[in-house]
Amino acid sequence: MKSKMTNRDKTFWAVIIPVLILFFAFNTLPMIKGMIYSFTNYRGYGSYDYVGLRNYMDLFSDARVGKSYLFTFKYALAGTVLVNVLSLVMALGLNSCIRFKSALRGIYFVPNILGGLVIGYIFSFIFTYILPAVGMAWDIGWMKNSFLASEKYAWIGVLVVGVWQAVAMNTIIYISGLQTVPQEVYEASMLDGASKWKEFWSVTFPLVIPFVTINLVLSTKNLLMVFDQIMSLTKGGPAQSTESISYLIYRNGMDGGQFGFQSANAVIFFFVIVAISIFQMTIMNKKEEQL
Amino acid sequence: MMEKTQKTNWVLTIVLVLGTVTVFFPLYMAFVIAFKQPSEMTNDVAGALALPAHFSLENFRQAMEVTDFWHSLGNSLLITLVTIALSILIHSIAGYVIGRSMAAKKSFRLIYLYIVSGMFVPFSILMMPLVKQTAQMGLGNRAGVILLYLVFYMPMNVLLYTGYLKNIPVALEEAADIDGASTWKTYWTIVFPMMKPMHATVAILTALGTWNDVMTPLVIMSGTGQNTLPLAQLNFQTQFGTNYNLAFSSYILALIPILLFYIICQKQILNGVANGAVKG
Numbered sequence: 001m002k003s004k005m006t007n008r009d010k011t012f013w014a015v016i017i018p019v020l021i022l023f024f025a026f027n028t029l030p031m032i033k034g035m036i037y038s039f040t041n042y043r044g045y046g047s048y049d050y051v052g053l054r055n056y057m058d059l060f061s062d063a064r065v066g067k068s069y070l071f072t073f074k075y076a077l078a079g080t081v082l083v084n085v086l087s088l089v090m091a092l093g094l095n096s097c098i099r100f101k102s103a104l105r106g107i108y109f110v111p112n113i114l115g116g117l118v119i120g121y122i123f124s125f126i127f128t129y130i131l132p133a134v135g136m137a138w139d140i141g142w143m144k145n146s147f148l149a150s151e152k153y154a155w156i157g158v159l160v161v162g163v164w165q166a167v168a169m170n171t172i173i174y175i176s177g178l179q180t181v182p183q184e185v186y187e188a189s190m191l192d193g194a195s196k197w198k199e200f201w202s203v204t205f206p207l208v209i210p211f212v213t214i215n216l217v218l219s220t221k222n223l224l225m226v227f228d229q230i231m232s233l234t235k236g237g238p239a240q241s242t243e244s245i246s247y248l249i250y251r252n253g254m255d256g257g258q259f260g261f262q263s264a265n266a267v268i269f270f271f272v273i274v275a276i277s278i279f280q281m282t283i284m285n286k287k288e289e290q291l
Numbered sequence: 292m293m294e295k296t297q298k299t300n301w302v303l304t305i306v307l308v309l310g311t312v313t314v315f316f317p318l319y320m321a322f323v324i325a326f327k328q329p330s331e332m333t334n335d336v337a338g339a340l341a342l343p344a345h346f347s348l349e350n351f352r353q354a355m356e357v358t359d360f361w362h363s364l365g366n367s368l369l370i371t372l373v374t375i376a377l378s379i380l381i382h383s384i385a386g387y388v389i390g391r392s393m394a395a396k397k398s399f400r401l402i403y404l405y406i407v408s409g410m411f412v413p414f415s416i417l418m419m420p421l422v423k424q425t426a427q428m429g430l431g432n433r434a435g436v437i438l439l440y441l442v443f444y445m446p447m448n449v450l451l452y453t454g455y456l457k458n459i460p461v462a463l464e465e466a467a468d469i470d471g472a473s474t475w476k477t478y479w480t481i482v483f484p485m486m487k488p489m490h491a492t493v494a495i496l497t498a499l500g501t502w503n504d505v506m507t508p509l510v511i512m513s514g515t516g517q518n519t520l521p522l523a524q525l526n527f528q529t530q531f532g533t534n535y536n537l538a539f540s541s542y543i544l545a546l547i548p549i550l551l552f553y554i555i556c557q558k559q560i561l562n563g564v565a566n567g568a569v570k571g
Contacts, residue, residue: 011474012388016402019385019445026442027409030420037420044419098304106557107311110318113553113560115503117521118542121528122321125339125535130320133336164313169564176565214568225413228505231525246506249415254510259419266416274411 031270038264043257055264065265067240068248071155075244076223079159083166083219084212090167091174092200105175112168116161120232123161124148127233151241154234158242161229166222170215177211178204213284217277224273245269321546325350325539332535350540357530358541363523364548370433370508370519371501374440375494378448381441382493386452387482391461393453403453409446414506422510436511440501448493451567455489456482488566495556495563502549520545 038055042048059065094105111119128146135143147153181204189199205212227246230236236243236251243251245265253262319340324332326343327350354360389406392399425435459482467477508519518526524545531538553560 008468008474012392015384015388016399019381020402020405022438023406023409023442023445026421026424026439027412027417027445030417030424031412033420033424034416093303093307096303097298097300098307099299099301100304100308102558104307104311105561107314109561109564110314110550110553112564113499113503113549114546115505115521115549117503117505118524118545119317121524121538121542122317125324125539126317126320130336130339133334133339137336172561172564173568176568211568218568221411225415228503228521231505246413246415250418250506250510253419254422263416263419266413266419270411270413270416273413277411 034263035267037260038267040260042260042263044254044259048260051260055261056268058261059264059268064240064243065248068243068245071242072224072226072245075155075159075162075226076220079162079166079223080216080220082159082163083170083223084215086163087167087170087215088174088212090171091178092204094171095175095178105172109168109172111165112172114165116165116228117232119165120161120229123157123164124233127157148234149238151238154238154242158226158229158233161233162223162226166219170219173211173215173218174208177208181207209284209288213281213288216280216284220276220280221273224276318546321539321542324536325543327536329534329536350536351544354537354540354544357537358523358527358544359518360523360541360544363518363520366433366517367502367520367548370436370440371498373437374444374501375497377437377441378444378493378497379490382445382448383452383483383486383490384478385445386449387456387478387486389449390453390456391464403449407446407450409442410450414443418506418510425511431511432515433512433517436508439507439511440497440504443507444497444500447496447567451493451496452486452489455486459485491559492563492566495560496567498552499560499564520548 039050039052040048041051041054090108094101094108098104127148131143132146134140135145148157185203185207186199189203194202225246226244227250230242230244230247234242236247246269249262249266249269252258253266256262323342324339326346328343331341331344332338385406389399389403393403421439422431425431425439428435430438463481463485464477467481468474472480503521504519505521505525508522509525512519512522524541527541528538531541
């Protein structure tokens with residue numbers, strides 16, 4: 001029996017060690033390298049020197065980096081709120097007694113399976129040609145010019161596309177959340193004569209809070225990392241008003257000769273994402289305990 | 292009581308049916324533009340949205356030529372299918388090994404946390420070092436992209452498999468063990484087949500993620516002359532110029548494979564996604 005156990009152990013280690021090496025080599029090692037590069041003035045080619053914390057200090061005074069954080073946070077915050085409100089409403093609708101239930105669920109999920117890049121190109125045409133044409137035809141002032149060309153409103157264009165795709169995903173998750181609420185709970189609240197509104201806030205919502213946590217963390221993380229839509233809709237413009245952090249790191253790190261500097265940016269970005277995810281999970285965990 | 296709750300809400304049904312316009316409109320628009328001739332694209336709304344005068348596949352033929360469609364499609368299929376197959380083989384056994392040892396051994400609990408915490412690492416921080424590293428190792432190609440996907444999806448998939456494993460009783464494995472079957476054999480003949488529902492979930496989540504991914508092939512495969520479907524859209528964007536009809540034919544071509552896949556496996560995909568989120 002004893003030797004049997006060690007045989008099993010041996011097999012286990014024989015499996016897990018190559019997996020660990022693979023994971024370390026292409027996840028942990030590049031992350032460590034990235035952190036090391038963040039202390040250098042490496043341009044992506046040629047020789048380089050260690051510059052200590054210089055890159056990190058410069059990050060905080062760099063206007064372009066600041067702008068990208070502002071855009072990304074604005075986008076992720078507005079997006080998270082919109083996505084979660086819309087998809088919860090959608091899920092409530094798609095989970096009630098309606099006809100064509102599975103067909104409708106299937107249709108509303110379509111935006112999520114389509115690639116962000118191509119969808120971005122398609123929406124780019126809507127924003128640049130269709131909406132202004134409608135604006136002209138019906139004489140609606142704000143629609144006459146493409147808002148992707150406006151420094152002030154271009155981010156809304158990116159937001160519309162991001163939300164359009166993310167709602168599909170989160171709706172499905174909320175639906176599976178709503179399905180965990182037993183029917184008897186609704187029947188009880190109906191006997192108590194609770195209104196639909198009250199039923200939702202005091203019965204349904206508390207029971208689906210774990211799913212709210214999943215969706216908040218998922219959607220915030222994905223929205224913070226926005227890249228494809230920027231690539232196809234605005235390329236960060238106009239005047240860098242829609243440059244997301246991921247896009248800036250890609251643009252200037254890969255081609256702009258700022259390998260070291262953008263590595264520092266990526267390190268900070270990593271900690272920001274971890275901090276926000278942990279923050280959301282602790283808050284929601286507290287909520288769960290209270291209820 | 293039951294009767295009352297089962298009554299169809301028609302108002303809501305109609306609202307939700309009308310709401311599908313938000314999904315269909317962009318697709319409809321892409322579809323009609325893809326079939327039109329540039330001369331039909333007048334500057335008003337009707338110019339873009341009316342049905343084409345006649346349906347000809349000429350735009351599609353041209354778009355296929357410009358974007359090297361079959362080649363890009365082949366690359367996308369190759370990368371996605373190999374990634375799925377290897378994920379199911381490697382991640383499931385890793386999940387099994389970790390899941391079965393976690394409770395008793397601290398080392399495996401640490402390994403679990405180590406791998407799963409990889410979920411929070413954004414691609415941005417890995418991107419630049421990985422481009423250097425894969426180039427040095429001769430992996431700046433399709434094989435490199437597959438390898439990276441295997442690493443990127445490992446946290447999520449290991450989490451899913453270890454979670455699913457909790458529902459599979461150990462008794463069967465112990466019985467096989469007593470019968471003298473090796474751990475390796477027990478895994479492939481007993482445990483692996485039992486994890487079938489989770490294989491489907493993993494396959495679907497991995498497929499959706501890799502098929503539409505732009506960033507990884509963009510930075511890793513640049514300079515090889517190879518494209519995936521989304522990458523071809525990006526790289527040939529300038530060649531479409533102002534010929535939107537050609538561009539939209541190309542977009543439609545890029546969307547068709549995944550749409551077909553979705554139409555065929557819709558139920559499994561929706562279940563898979565819901566499953567993944569709930570377990571994750």
